[in-house]
Amino acid sequence: MNIHYLSETEYLVKDVLVDHIHERPFCIFDLEGTGIFVEKEYITQFGAIIYQNGKILRKFSSLVKSPKLVPERVEQLTGISNESLTNAPAFAEAYQQFIDFCGTAVLVTQAGYEYDLPMLHKHCRMSNISLFENRVIDTKALFAKLHPELFDVFSTDYLVRHYQIKTNDIKRHDALGDCVLISRILDQILMEYKERNIYEFNIKEGLTVKRFAIPAMYLKEE
Numbered sequence: 001m002n003i004h005y006l007s008e009t010e011y012l013v014k015d016v017l018v019d020h021i022h023e024r025p026f027c028i029f030d031l032e033g034t035g036i037f038v039e040k041e042y043i044t045q046f047g048a049i050i051y052q053n054g055k056i057l058r059k060f061s062s063l064v065k066s067p068k069l070v071p072e073r074v075e076q077l078t079g080i081s082n083e084s085l086t087n088a089p090a091f092a093e094a095y096q097q098f099i100d101f102c103g104t105a106v107l108v109t110q111a112g113y114e115y116d117l118p119m120l121h122k123h124c125r126m127s128n129i130s131l132f133e134n135r136v137i138d139t140k141a142l143f144a145k146l147h148p149e150l151f152d153v154f155s156t157d158y159l160v161r162h163y164q165i166k167t168n169d170i171k172r173h174d175a176l177g178d179c180v181l182i183s184r185i186l187d188q189i190l191m192e193y194k195e196r197n198i199y200e201f202n203i204k205e206g207l208t209v210k211r212f213a214i215p216a217m218y219l220k221e222e
Helices: 072-078 091-102 116-127 139-146 156-163 175-195 216-221
Strands: 002-005 010-014 016-019 026-033 043-052 055-063 106-109 136-138 200-203 207-210
Touching (some): 026 091, 026 175, 043 091, 043 175, 055 091, 055 175, 136 139, 139 200, 139 207, 156 175
Parallel strands (some): 106 136
Antiparallel strands (some): 026 043, 043 055
C-alpha cells in the first residue's frame, strides 16, 4: 500500500488489494490522542474489535501513557484525563497487546490513512519497534471507490448521515466506541459492494480521497 499526500485537502492511495471482503474477519481499530496534529501529538488510547459477517466477536481497549499532557478541551471531548493515564502502560506494551489481539486480520479504520497510521508509524519509530505488516483498509477509501460521483469529505459524520446509522447508543470519541461505529459504517459499505457484486477492494492505479478538515477546536489551540 502506498499513500501520497497530494495537498492539504487530498491524498492518493494505491497498490491495495483485499479479496474475499465479505467473508474474512477484520480488526477494526481506532486511536485517541492528545490532539490531531501527528507531528506533535501522542496516542492516549487503543480500541479494537474483531468483526466478521456483521458481528463483533471480541473487543480490546487500552489507555496509553503519554509524554504530553492531555489538553483540557481534548479531555472534555474524549473523557481521557491526565489522572487516568498515570498508571497506563507505555506505548510499546499497549501496542504489543493490540497486535496480539489483531493477529493476521486485515485492519479497518476510518480516516486512518491520515491519522491513525501516521501516528502508529511515529510511535513505532520512537520506540524502535516494527510496525505491523497487516493490510489496512480505510472506510473513506472504500466509500470513495464506490462513489466517484461524490466529492465531499467522507468524515464519520458524513457517512453516518449518508447511511442513516444509529449512534445514540455509542460513546463517541472513545476508541472502543468509535470502533463499534466504524463497524456499522463498514457493514453498510459492504452491503453496497455485495449489491454490486464486488468481492474485493482493489486499487492499482490510485484513488484520490478528500482529507479530513481540522476541527475548529484544534485550530484555536494553534
